[in-house]
Amino acid sequence: MSSRRNFLRGAGAITAAASAAAVSRVAMAALPEPVLQTRPDTMPPLVPSTGRPYNPCVTLNGWTLPWRMNNGVKEFHLVAEPVVREMSADFKAHLWGYNGQSPGPTIEVVEGDRVRIFVTNKLGELTSIHWHGQRLPNGMDGVTGLNQPGIPPGKTFVYEFVARRPGTFMYHPHADEMVQMAMGMMGFWITHPKAKHPLIDEVDRDFVFLLNAYDIDPGSYTPKIMTMLDFNLWSWNSRIFPGIDPLVVRKNDKVRIRIGNLTMTNHPIHLHGHEFLVTGTDGGPTPKSTRQYEVTTDIAVGQMRQIDFLADEEGDWAFHCHKSHHTMNAMGHDVPTMIGVDHRGVARQITKLIPDYMVMGERGMKDMTEMEMPLPDNTAAMMAGRGPFGSVGMGGMFSVVKVRKDQKPGDYTDPGWYQHPPGTVAYEFGGALPEPARFKAEGPGSMPALKRPTTPTEVKVRKPAGGHSGH
Amino acid sequence: MTAGLAGCASFSPDGGFAPVEAAAKDRLGKDVRWARTAADGEMMAQRVAELLAQPALSPDDAVQLALFNNRGLQARFTELGITEAELVQAGRMANPGFTFGRLKSVDGVEIERGIHLSLARLIAMPLIYGAEARRFERVKREVTMDMLALAAETRRAWVQAVAANETLRYMQQVKEAADASAELARRMEQAGNFNKLTRAREQSFYADAALGLARADRAQRATRERLTRLLGLWGAQTQFRLPERLPDLPAQPKDQPDIERLAMSQRLDVQAARLAAEQTARNLGLTRTTRFINVLELGLARNKLEDGARQTGYDIALELPLFDWGGARVARAEAIYMQAVQLTAWAAIDARSEVREAYGNYRTAYDIALHQRDEVVPVRKRISEEQQLRYNGMIIGVFELLADARAQVAGVNGYINSLRDFWLAQAELDMALVGRASLSLPTGPVAGGMAGGGAAH
Ligand SMILES: [Cu+2]
Numbered sequence: 001m002s003s004r005r006n007f008l009r010g011a012g013a014i015t016a017a018a019s020a021a022a023v024s025r026v027a028m029a030a031l032p033e034p035v036l037q038t039r040p041d042t043m044p045p046l047v048p049s050t051g052r053p054y055n056p057c058v059t060l061n062g063w064t065l066p067w068r069m070n071n072g073v074k075e076f077h078l079v080a081e082p083v084v085r086e087m088s089a090d091f092k093a094h095l096w097g098y099n100g101q102s103p104g105p106t107i108e109v110v111e112g113d114r115v116r117i118f119v120t121n122k123l124g125e126l127t128s129i130h131w132h133g134q135r136l137p138n139g140m141d142g143v144t145g146l147n148q149p150g151i152p153p154g155k156t157f158v159y160e161f162v163a164r165r166p167g168t169f170m171y172h173p174h175a176d177e178m179v180q181m182a183m184g185m186m187g188f189w190i191t192h193p194k195a196k197h198p199l200i201d202e203v204d205r206d207f208v209f210l211l212n213a214y215d216i217d218p219g220s221y222t223p224k225i226m227t228m229l230d231f232n233l234w235s236w237n238s239r240i241f242p243g244i245d246p247l248v249v250r251k252n253d254k255v256r257i258r259i260g261n262l263t264m265t266n267h268p269i270h271l272h273g274h275e276f277l278v279t280g281t282d283g284g285p286t287p288k289s290t291r292q293y294e295v296t297t298d299i300a301v302g303q304m305r306q307i308d309f310l311a312d313e314e315g316d317w318a319f320h321c322h323k324s325h326h327t328m329n330a331m332g333h334d335v336p337t338m339i340g341v342d343h344r345g346v347a348r349q350i351t352k353l354i355p356d357y358m359v360m361g362e363r364g365m366k367d368m369t370e371m372e373m374p375l376p377d378n379t380a381a382m383m384a385g386r387g388p389f390g391s392v393g394m395g396g397m398f399s400v401v402k403v404r405k406d407q408k409p410g411d412y413t414d415p416g417w418y419q420h421p422p423g424t425v426a427y428e429f430g431g432a433l434p435e436p437a438r439f440k441a442e443g444p445g446s447m448p449a450l451k452r453p454t455t456p457t458e459v460k461v462r463k464p465a466g467g468h469s470g471h
Numbered sequence: 472m473t474a475g476l477a478g479c480a481s482f483s484p485d486g487g488f489a490p491v492e493a494a495a496k497d498r499l500g501k502d503v504r505w506a507r508t509a510a511d512g513e514m515m516a517q518r519v520a521e522l523l524a525q526p527a528l529s530p531d532d533a534v535q536l537a538l539f540n541n542r543g544l545q546a547r548f549t550e551l552g553i554t555e556a557e558l559v560q561a562g563r564m565a566n567p568g569f570t571f572g573r574l575k576s577v578d579g580v581e582i583e584r585g586i587h588l589s590l591a592r593l594i595a596m597p598l599i600y601g602a603e604a605r606r607f608e609r610v611k612r613e614v615t616m617d618m619l620a621l622a623a624e625t626r627r628a629w630v631q632a633v634a635a636n637e638t639l640r641y642m643q644q645v646k647e648a649a650d651a652s653a654e655l656a657r658r659m660e661q662a663g664n665f666n667k668l669t670r671a672r673e674q675s676f677y678a679d680a681a682l683g684l685a686r687a688d689r690a691q692r693a694t695r696e697r698l699t700r701l702l703g704l705w706g707a708q709t710q711f712r713l714p715e716r717l718p719d720l721p722a723q724p725k726d727q728p729d730i731e732r733l734a735m736s737q738r739l740d741v742q743a744a745r746l747a748a749e750q751t752a753r754n755l756g757l758t759r760t761t762r763f764i765n766v767l768e769l770g771l772a773r774n775k776l777e778d779g780a781r782q783t784g785y786d787i788a789l790e791l792p793l794f795d796w797g798g799a800r801v802a803r804a805e806a807i808y809m810q811a812v813q814l815t816a817w818a819a820i821d822a823r824s825e826v827r828e829a830y831g832n833y834r835t836a837y838d839i840a841l842h843q844r845d846e847v848v849p850v851r852k853r854i855s856e857e858q859q860l861r862y863n864g865m866i867i868g869v870f871e872l873l874a875d876a877r878a879q880v881a882g883v884n885g886y887i888n889s890l891r892d893f894w895l896a897q898a899e900l901d902m903a904l905v906g907r908a909s910l911s912l913p914t915g916p917v918a919g920g921m922a923g924g925g926a927a928h
């Protein structure tokens with residue numbers, strides 16, 4: 001659901017605030033009206049009604065920016081502004097983004113399109129946009145100070161260039177970059193091929209998302225912009241599992257997923273149940289000779305990857321970053337490991353002082369998924385996602401590819417949990433098993449300490465004949 | 472002259488105890504007895520037993536108990552008797568003396584017999600009697616003062632003892648938390664999750680907590696024994712019970728804008744100084760009063776300076792007569808009298824300063840206790856609640872939670888201490904209003920109140 005607001009007719013407050021001295025009414029009238037997005041849901045693909053036709057893509061928990069044609073030029077209007085992004089149902093972040101959301105809307109154009117992008121700065125400081133990966137005139141590359149002056153608050157700048165090569169791109173600020181990216185300013189850009197391309201297959205579904213990461217203290221709202229590597233929220237399009245939508249496909253669809261990495265580390269993205277080919281990189285489509293089937297592709301910082309696969313296995317398939325900490329939501333990085341620690345007596349003693357104290361972590365962290373305990377305000381539960389068989393024990397960069405034979409073409413609505421054919425789910429063994437060592441509350445330790453020898457262990461060989469009787 | 476003295480030279484019915492009793496009643500609202508007879512003693516023992524039978528000894532009970540049972544105070548009362556006896560003695564004719572002299576010389580033995588009355592004594596009697604009478608008055612005031620001081624001291628000791636009990640309880644809780652973390656750390660090491668260093672760090676909290684508990688234990692014993700001594704208790708009586716908690720902070724602190732005037736009117740040392748000056752004047756035979764001088768503005772009066780606008784909005788006068796000094800022969804008398812006047816001014820100025828200080832201490836102690844109760848403790852509690860939520864989310868571990876519990880306990884204990892300081896300041900203020908108070912110097916401000924909070928990361 002897009003809400004359109006006209007700069008002229010719309011709330012005078014915006015006009016007054018943004019343009020008192022900056023943008024004249026005449027100048028504003030020349031701008032395409034900015035389109036805002038108020039919801040964080042995955043929006044249906046935007047089928048082009050003007051310009052060259054193309055096969056639109058779907059932005060995971062995002063949307064595509066509408067444009068207007070102006071004498072053959074595609075005009076977009078991006079508004080850089082503070083936004084509140086719902087990262088999951090129980091957690092909202094105060095970010096900076098574009099047109100109401102972070103990340104900003106996906107821009108989809110066709111190879112050869114002349115594109116004019118108006119960028120209005122409604123932040124308190126200079127900004128600019130760099131069109132990551134594009135071939136364009138040097139003065140349009142968006143590096144503040146190098147290619148252009150920064151866009152001052154309240155001003156609108158215009159970028160104009162031809163989308164020369166087809167492929168997967170990103171956009172992000174190149175002014176106070178560390179802060180503005182840590183605050184969530186980024187977006188996706190797709191240039192579709194104008195004709196059939198030997199290296200670009202037509203696909204049935206085309207998903208895009210950005211990898212991003214934030215450091216937001218549990219209970220607070222604003223990312224810590226000085227964090228270098230120790231982020232605590234690993235997100236796809238600023239959503240964290242279970243807040244991320246599934247990637248819904250019809251069985252035997254040819255599926256493309258485009259992923260851009262704007263975090264500070266690499267992410268090995270892993271798909272279950274299928275093999276994929278990396279069909280595109282930052283540089284465009286990959287030569288066929290270089291493609292090999294994989295189930296995980298590592299996406300380095302600043303890179304884009306386009307993967308194609310045939311969704312020929314029905315089911316609910318996990319799809320996630322394989323760095324296991326990236327499938328967690330906010331958690332302590334300094335919490336001592338409690339595995340195997342006997343709490344007999346101590347727990348009761350602690351409860352006397354801290355009535356709400358509950359023993360956690362002797363068995364591992366899975367406890368977290370099984371207890372419903374109050375958390376600080378505005379904090380996403382660490383591993384809250386629930387599946388048909390219980391807790392998924394995941395957060396962060398995790399989603400599900402749902403392959404269904406009866407999903408209608410172009411229908412992206414969640415079909416619910418996969419109904420497994422009888423006999424195709426792992427089942428409990430019926431025979432006798434020795435009782436495994438488990439933690440029992442106030443019971444014996446599940447893992448008694450090993451008596452480690454204080455001197456190096458010697459291998460003792462019993463000699464067939466000798467005076468040394470082993471001791 | 473002898474006849475005139477004869478009337479005075481007998482024991483008073485109250486033995487000089489009436490002003491002491493009156494002071495106890497007016498200033499403290501308490502009874503005080505001087506155990507002079509077996510009946511007195513029995514009555515007092517019974518009252519003591521009744522007070523001790525209470526479920527918990529209130530500060531007023533403690534003061535009453537001390538007034539009945541403190542042997543030092545009773546010993547002071549006997550001084551009244553001794554002094555009065557000396558006064559009466561001074562007012563009586565000395566017994567006639569008999570002398571018998573036997574002198575042996577070369578001429579033989581000369582025996583001299585004589586009966587005499589001490590003429591000198593007779594002549595000096597009014598002077599000696601006067602001096603003794605003044606001494607008796609002084610002793611009465613001193614004994615009254617000692618009685619009031621004992622009451623104040625008892626009140627302070629009660630506050631200290633109750634606070635020390637509370638602190639001991641809190642230190643036991645801290646120790647329990649430290650015990651738990653030390654034990655958990657031991658098991659963490661045993662399970663292979665902690666190295667020796669990390670375990671030792673947790674162990675050191677335990678060691679500190681044990682030390683704190685030992686100190687609290689010592690303070691508890693010392694303060695209780697001090698109270699026991701002031702109450703004059705021994706044997707089975709030492710099992711007396713105290714309330715669990717200090718009285719709550721009053722809703723409002725006392726507002727006393729006229730506290731200096733109050734002190735002028737009731738401070739025994741100021742009254743004594745003024746009486747001394749008046750006595751001096753009488754002794755010197757100074758009678759022709761020309762005007763009165765306000766001793767507090769003595770310097771100004773003599774320098775004929777105008778006082779500036781007063782800002783306090785009330786006036787305190789403490790006046791003494793000024794005499795018309797005659798010729799040079801009275802120079803000595805003038806000097807002696809003016810010395811007494813200066814001493815009165817000194818006592819008055821000191822008294823004013825002391826009550827101001829005592830009242831300031833009282834108000835500050837109130838504000839501090841209020842702040843501890845309404846700001847520090849709730850903030851600590853909120854921190855603990857938030858930490859619990861973080862523990863729930865595995866954002867912090869159990870050791871941080873325990874460290875925070877210790878900090879919260881310390882916060883509550885901080886309030887106990889500030890409440891104790893408030894009640895001590897109140898007792899000091901009460902004392903400063905009647906006599907010289909032993910005002911405790913404030914300890915310096917403590918830097919970084921938030922000690923021991925869970926390490927944030
Ligand atoms: Cu990752």
